Amino acid sequence: MPEIEQRLALLKQIQIFNELDENQLSQVSGRLKEDRVQAGKVIFAEGDAPDKAFIIVSGRVRVTRLKEDKTETVISIFDTGNTFGEDALYFNRSRSATVTAISETELLYLDKEGFQWLRSNFPQVDPYIAAFTKTHDIAHRLDIEWLGEGETISLITRREPIRMIGELLTITFIVFVILTLLTALVHFLGEAELFAWIFGGG
Template sequence: MNQDVLRHAPLFSELDDESMTALFAMMGRTRLKRGEVLFREGDAADRLYAVVDGKVKLSRASADGQDSVLAILGSGQVFGELSLFDPGQRSSTVTAVADEVQLASLSHDDLLALLDGRPSVTRGLLALLSGRLRRANDVIGDLVFADVPRRVAKALLNLADRFGESTDEGMYVRHDLTQEELAQLVGAARETVNKALADFVAKGWVKLESRAVIITDMERIVRRAG
């Protein structure tokens, strides 16, 4: 498990080498296969997790049993930080969406000890929480004001920003999501999202592959997301 990946996380990016090595030694290790659940909404919340390799989805179930994907997280991203302030119940379910996922974890008590006397880590935690709140506000605004094609375009850009690789064909984005999961991330019915994607394909803006997309006309997608 590569500790250098953790330096991409705001919480740990300013730690010196000695502190980073000590932190890595105390962290737990977890491996998941696609479809395996790390924890479920309502489970006890007592650890923070960082994705070392692979991708996970954070989801919640509505009263009628419908799932909503809150976020897709990849290497260097952290989740479960709310357990620091509210070590009660998990507010989401975390499931592996890549073939293999590697996670590092830190207990509630160890996280508090890490924060003690390290203002850079505290600043990183505040930045993480602020980013979560900002994204939540953006999602709420999009659900109220944006049509589905715009939300699809924005979702593709967000995924491309974190998981995209430039190729001769365009920006290749291996998102590892099923059609249903992508629709849950957008917050719309699968049929409606598929219709928007089919329109993008017909216009030559994207190409679709299994659990991946190639953005062939980035300028158009950016405009549609605006």
């Protein structure tokens, strides 16, 4: 498969680029640079200044973070089609984790200038970048006991993240209203009278 076709096929699988057409994807492809790292190579370390956002073409990387007791914990394992490093560029902050190649890994990346070019020229990617970066940020901060060894949190999304968020907020609002009404009824009627009112038909 010619290199340009391979790149386009890969970009089409990445949710960040869902709203871009073939011509726009070709422009993004032209901006991407290549890198290849060997197993064990640290791609960037926690605390580093952000300079690139990466796409994995082949291979696997491990994302780790230091706990307060200075022990290292695995946050995620990424492979072909995954992106990483965009969060630090998006928020303009130091790297929040260390990324190390598990195997020989082929990468495409946008440097800082290229990342800003992407956001400026194709603002439709911003909701996707924001959703991924905020999800990763929350996942890094949580200590979830039910996750097994090697399991990670991924973004649960759809082609229209803004619509999805709107639907979730609507559901949350409805639940909030119901709970508020029940609280008010308990306050004015008391629990016993409320149960009698509910089960007795008013």
